[in-house]
Structure formats: C-alpha cells, structure tokens
Amino acid sequence: MKTAEEQIQFFVDFASRDLSIAREGDLLNLRDDLGELLVGNGFYQLEPPFLRDYQIEDFHNLQEEIRAFFNQLVESRKPQSQGKQFTVQYNFFPSFISNHAIIQHTGAVRDLCIVLLGFLLHLRPLDRLQRCPAPTCSKIFWKIKKQRFCSDRCARRIYMRKYRNPPEVRDKEAEESKRRYKKRLNKLFPGKKIRVQRRKRTAK
Numbered sequence: 421m422k423t424a425e426e427q428i429q430f431f432v433d434f435a436s437r438d439l440s441i442a443r444e445g446d447l448l449n450l451r452d453d454l455g456e457l458l459v460g461n462g463f464y465q466l467e468p469p470f471l472r473d474y475q476i477e478d479f480h481n482l483q484e485e486i487r488a489f490f491n492q493l494v495e496s497r498k499p500q501s502q503g504k505q506f507t508v509q510y511n512f513f514p515s516f517i518s519n520h521a522i523i524q525h526t527g528a529v530r531d532l533c534i535v536l537l538g539f540l541l542h543l544r545p546l547d548r549l550q551r552c553p554a555p556t557c558s559k560i561f562w563k564i565k566k567q568r569f570c571s572d573r574c575a576r577r578i579y580m581r582k583y584r585n586p587p588e589v590r591d592k593e594a595e596e597s598k599r600r601y602k603k604r605l606n607k608l609f610p611g612k613k614i615r616v617q618r619r620k621r622t623a624k
C-alpha cells in the first residue's frame with residue numbers, strides 16, 4: 421500500500437498525464453492501480469461504470485474531474501465542493517477479524533476518487549499544490565521540499581534559458597524596452613513629463 425504522499429502523487433500524475441498516448445496496457449495498469457488505491461482506503465465501487473469496465477473516455481472524464489478539483493484549489497484556494505456534489509455513503513463498524521473500527525465508503529468511482537483525494541489532502545499544507553511556472557507548461561504538481569518546477573525537464577529548460585541570456589544581455593534588453601515604452605508614452609501624452617520606473621525583476 422502506498423503512503424498518503426505517494427497516493428497524492430498518483431492523483432497529481434494522473435491529472436497531468438497525456439491520455440491520448442495511453443495504450444491498452446497503460447489503461448490496464450491504471451485500472452489496477454486506481455482500484456488498489458480505492459480498496460486499500462476502504463472505498464468500494466457500488467455504481468457503474470466500474471473501474472474494470474473503464475474505457476478511455478471514462479478515464480478522460482475522471483481526469484477532467486480531478487483536474488477541475490486541483491485547478492480550483494490552486495487558483496482560488498477555495499473549497500472545491502461548491503456547486504458540485506459528490507455522493508459517497510459510509511458505514512462505520514467494528515471489524516470482524518480484529519479490534520479495529522472500519523469505515524467503508526461506497527459510491528461511484530468518480531465520487532470515491534474525489535472524496536478520497538479530499539481525505540488525502542486534508543490537513544496538509546495546500547501551498548504544496550502548485551502550478552509549474554515554466555512557460556508553456558502550467559502542469560499542477562505536488563511540491564517536494566524546495567522543488568520549483570513540475571519536473572527536471574522544466575527546471576532544466578528554465579536554467580538553460582537563463583544560461584543563454586546572461587544578466588548583461590537581459591539588462592540591455594530591459595533598458596531598450598524601457599526606452600521604447602517611454603517613447604510610446606511621450607507620443608500618447610505629448611508635453612507631459614514622464615518618468616518610467618523599472619519593474620522589479622522577480623526571481624524567475
């Protein structure tokens with residue numbers, strides 16, 4: 421059984437996955453992994469479509485739901501449940517085989533996944549859920565330690581960009597754009613004294 425961290429990671433990976441290139445074997449693995457995750461947490465499918473019958477469209481739909489869940493958390497930091505209902509029933513009972521109490525959740529796969537995700541994220545620092553700042557990426561990732569990008573690939577890409585554009589070049593470019601901006605303002609407001617301040621550069 422995966423740790424809670426690994427389970428969150430699983431959902432985050434699933435959300436950013438390119439399903440259009442998934443092959444039948446990948447779907448098979450997805451069905452297995454997701455099923456294991458649900459049952460391992462006491463979440464049981466009671467409504468169709470069941471995971472074993474999940475086709476690529478079902479995975480697409482599930483992915484959309486999970487993406488929307490993450491997006492809302494990252495964008496607004498507001499509870500996701502607003503406006504949407506997820507129906508999961510639960511039973512609480514003593515185990516027959518041990519001294520434990522057991523909670524069993526039942527419902528449809530979609531609802532079970534979202535509710536499980538809610539449980540997993542519950543009481544964890546939500547700022548660890550971040551959108552990758554690399555241009556043209558924007559994947560959502562679950563931040564580990566000081567991680568800043570979704571992947572090594574993105575981190576390398578940004579590093580290379582900085583490397584290719586050393587500070588002297590960037591300063592020169594900034595001066596140039598400031599001059600052009602001032603010229604534009606002068607044209608718009610002739611005769612006005614205009615002071616253009618440089619925007620603070622963010623550490624990106």
Ligand SMILES: [Zn+2]
Binds near residue numbers: 558570571
């Ligand atoms: Zn990225």
